Amino acid sequence: xxxxxxxxxxxxxxxxxxxxxxxxxxxxxxxxxxxxxxxxxxxxxxxxxxxxxxxxxxxxxxxxxxxxxxxxxxxxxxxxxxxxxxxxxxxxxxxxxxxxxxxxxxxxxxxxxxxxxxxxxxxxxxxxxxxxxxxxxxxxxxxxxxxxxxxxxxxxxxxxxxxxxxxxxxxxxxxxxxxxxxxxxxxxxxxxxxxxxxxxxxxxxxxxxxxxxxxxxxxxxxxxxxxxxxxxxxxxxxxxxxxxxxxxxxxxxxxxxxxxxxxxxxxxxxxxxxxxxxxxxxxxxxxxxxxxxxxxxxxxxxxxxxxxxxxxxxxxxxxxxxxxxxxxxxxxxxxxxxxxxxxxxxxxxxxxxxxxxxxxxxxxxxxxxxxxxxxxxxxxxxxxx
Amino acid sequence: xxxxxxxxxxxxxxxxxxxxxxxxxxxxxxxxxxxxxxxxxxxxxxxxxxxxxxxxxxxxxxx
Numbered sequence: 001x002x003x004x005x006x007x008x009x010x011x012x013x014x015x016x017x018x019x020x021x022x023x024x025x026x027x028x029x030x031x032x033x034x035x036x037x038x039x040x041x042x043x044x045x046x047x048x049x050x051x052x053x054x055x056x057x058x059x060x061x062x063x064x065x066x067x068x069x070x071x072x073x074x075x076x077x078x079x080x081x082x083x084x085x086x087x088x089x090x091x092x093x094x095x096x097x098x099x100x101x102x103x104x105x106x107x108x109x110x111x112x113x114x115x116x117x118x119x120x121x122x123x124x125x126x127x128x129x130x131x132x133x134x135x136x137x138x139x140x141x142x143x144x145x146x147x148x149x150x151x152x153x154x155x156x157x158x159x160x161x162x163x164x165x166x167x168x169x170x171x172x173x174x175x176x177x178x179x180x181x182x183x184x185x186x187x188x189x190x191x192x193x194x195x196x197x198x199x200x201x202x203x204x205x206x207x208x209x210x211x212x213x214x215x216x217x218x219x220x221x222x223x224x225x226x227x228x229x230x231x232x233x234x235x236x237x238x239x240x241x242x243x244x245x246x247x248x249x250x251x252x253x254x255x256x257x258x259x260x261x262x263x264x265x266x267x268x269x270x271x272x273x274x275x276x277x278x279x280x281x282x283x284x285x286x287x288x289x290x291x292x293x294x295x296x297x298x299x300x301x302x303x304x305x306x307x308x309x310x311x312x313x314x315x316x317x318x319x320x321x322x323x324x325x326x327x328x329x330x331x332x333x334x335x336x337x338x339x340x341x342x343x344x345x346x347x348x349x350x351x352x353x354x355x356x357x358x359x360x361x362x363x364x365x366x367x368x369x370x371x372x373x374x375x376x377x378x379x380x381x382x383x384x385x
Numbered sequence: 386x387x388x389x390x391x392x393x394x395x396x397x398x399x400x401x402x403x404x405x406x407x408x409x410x411x412x413x414x415x416x417x418x419x420x421x422x423x424x425x426x427x428x429x430x431x432x433x434x435x436x437x438x439x440x441x442x443x444x445x446x447x448x
Contacts, residue, residue, distance in 0.1 A: 012436065040437075041437065042436055042438055045437065061437055288402070288404050291403050291405075316401040316402055325401070371399060371446065372447075
């Protein structure tokens with residue numbers, strides 16, 4: 001029997017590759033390996049699960065075995081991969097040695113942890129998986145005060161979900177307004193007002209200097225000396241692609257695992273996709289790019305070399321207090337924002353120095369234009385000319 | 386605006402999170418949704434076959 005396609009990771013990227021590959025190749029063996037419990041879930045729902053009245057178990061759509069049956073693959077859950085041998089085409093894991101025909105790294109990213117002073121640094125939670133979310137919900141009791149480090153996309157979404165379910169929230173971010181890396185200041189200020197309007201206490205232009213145990217909770221100290229009591233601290237300051245396994249194997253890594261338009265690393269049989277991958281310089285930890293990449297990669301793995309093409313894509317931010325969709329400028333362009341007239345909400349169009357449309361931010365009713373409006377932005381990647 | 390109104394019963398819907406398009410002509414047989422089912426007739430327990438979000442994350446889609 002031929003060696004299997006091996007996929008490390010059962011998140012959105014790994015499961016999409018497995019599903020799409022199976023559509024194209026009904027018989028070749030496929031093995032998925034994950035260090036977590038392997039339950040399949042929808043990651044976007046983690047940040048609005050409270051509003052939906054769902055806990056971690058309710059978010060789990062199916063156990064690993066059921067997914068394995070659906071895609072006719074083996075799934076090794078609770079299995080850590082220690083190393084990859086590119087020459088021998090083998091991986092070493094808790095399950096022993098596995099030979100692969102092709103190997104896909106879909107290992108995701110990790111929440112960046114910025115150490116704070118004080119004795120409670122190790123108690124700061126992060127949420128980047130269903131298992132993380134289960135821990136977070138076990139610690140959360142109704143009405144408690146939650147401090148969120150980082151008012152980016154994830155921090156803002158969690159703040160909105162907690163506030164809408166009548167928890168208390170303090171948000172801390174070094175930038176002067178929320179989602180500063182993603183939206184223009186005008187929209188960031190609108191989001192600040194909207195979050196404040198539902199009860200968020202915003203500490204903007206500030207960082208958390210220290211976290212101390214205090215009675216049955218914590219005391220957070222800011223860099224300006226202010227301090228306050230809180231019951232739970234959640235860190236959402238950003239994602240770091242999981243490059244360690246690839247780097248140790250000797251393939252090229254930068255911000256993420258460096259891959260070409262075929263999602264191929266510097267080794268011809270090793271591929272990377274999703275939050276761990278840097279595709280032609282782009283690290284896009286969002287669902288829609290992963291779906292595009294998963295379909296292209298599945299074709300390549302099935303023998304039909306298919307370059308990845310990224311149209312410009314809208315990212316929906318789950319902040320019901322301010323419906324918000326943004327197509328970011330992904331190539332680091334210097335953007336000038338211009339408002340455009342809309343019936344409901346706001347539309348800001350972002351132009352680069354050559355006056356080409358590169359980014360969009362839409363709020364309120366204008367978010368309904370997002371898919372159509374993105375077609376006016378040049379492709380983020382390809383098509384090959 | 387007429388086309389949007391028509392869409393609410395008979396047209397395609399798109400997932401705001403992953404871009405999956407629900408086409409009533411095809412339905413979603415893998416989830417037990419027969420071809421010909423309007424989006425509004427899909428049960429609320431249905432989820433996006435590509436990314437797992439719920440019906441609330443879909444909006445009418447014009448080709």
